[in-house]
Amino acid sequence: MATDAQRFEAATNSSWFLEQDDRNRLQAYLKHIDYLLPNERIMAAPSAGEGNMNLTLRVFTDRRHFILKQSRPWVAKFPDIPAPVERIHVERDFLMSISRDRFLESHSPELLRADSANYVLLMEDVGDASDLSAIYREGETLAEQDLKTLTTYAATLHQLCPMGYPENRPLRELNHAHIFDLPFRPDNGFPLEAIHPGLADVARPFQHDQRLRNRATALGERYLSPGPCLLHGDYYPGSFLRIDDRLTIIDAEFSFCGTPEFDLGVLRAHLLLAQTPPPLLEVIRREYTPVTQDFSWELVEDFCNVEIMRRLIGIAQLPLELSLEERQQMLERARAGLV
Incomplete structure (x- = not known):
């Protein structure tokens, strides 16, 4: 039986299947997309809530913290239920669209980076909410x-x-x-x-x-x-x-x-x-x-x-x-x- 990582790669052509328990993999991925500062290290990456659809982590480094969100070709909470992995691109477009309105922007997380090839968004971490x-x-x-x-x-x-x-x-x-x-x-x-x-x-x-x-x-x-x-x-x-x-x-x-x-x-x-x-x-x-x-x-x-x-x-x-x-x-x- 194929692993989740293999299923993900087969569906997306991306080898960067990220998981909460693999901090080294997260470190390598963020370095791969050139998001980390020189010598910046991930200290922790706990789950960012009880969401159903995606992997969503609060990433803490020795310099800063932010949200990392990756979609899968299934519902994260129910892996047997297929779901379009491109949904992450819709959320990206939403955040970009509302950024032109000051009120909407003030009540939404800031989009920091969108990695379309690997179905990842990096967003502002609004805090221990x-x-x-x-x-x-x-x-x-x-x-x-x-x-x-x-x-x-x-x-x-x-x-x-x-x-x-x-x-x-x-x-x-x-x-x-x-x-x-x-x-x-x-x-x-x-x-x-x-x-x-x-x-x-x-x-x-x-x-x-x-x-x-x-x-x-x-x-x-x-x-x-x-x-x-x-x-x-x-x-x-x-x-x-x-x-x-x-x-x-x-x-x-x-x-x-x-x-x-x-x-x-x-x-x-x-x-x-x-x-x-x-x-x-x-x-x-x-x-x-x-x-x-x-x-x-x-x-x-x-x-x-x-x-x-x-x-x-x-x-x-x-x-x-x-x-x-x-x-x-x-x-x-x-x-x-x-x-």
């Missing part, structure tokens, strides 16, 4: 100022659609399957019972609901259709970092030019999953200025409901502190909003 996944815990909530910043970031981003921006179709098709299709299929093979006892039984009626599946299919077609706005594409708490008073948005590999309602629907869905107080939810509608004439808050709600359902009965689970009954109630409310 944690993402906002803590809001899923009971008693935690997103600060109003943070939500205002996130809404303003989305509104500012949606004013952009750079000429020739990548369609990102292969990664969007993978995302599409896991949002709009597989969670609503009874034969998807997801280990729901292992995720939460009783969840497989709760999911079954939704997996056999043809009207619900038809609605999800229609929304999936909207997601895959081109649109006038640059989207982040994965706008949820795992993509938001907090360090002191700075909020940084990361992981834009799912970005594309599409319908802006998708980003807002995903954001709203995760606030609901985190049981955010209703008055705080209104910040999005109050602070967001639509940039398209046909913008629809109803479509935002539709994308929100699909995202809720796929996070509860799909493979991309969250650290939710919800009982089985609470999960079922959220699923029923989301379904009612869709059909």
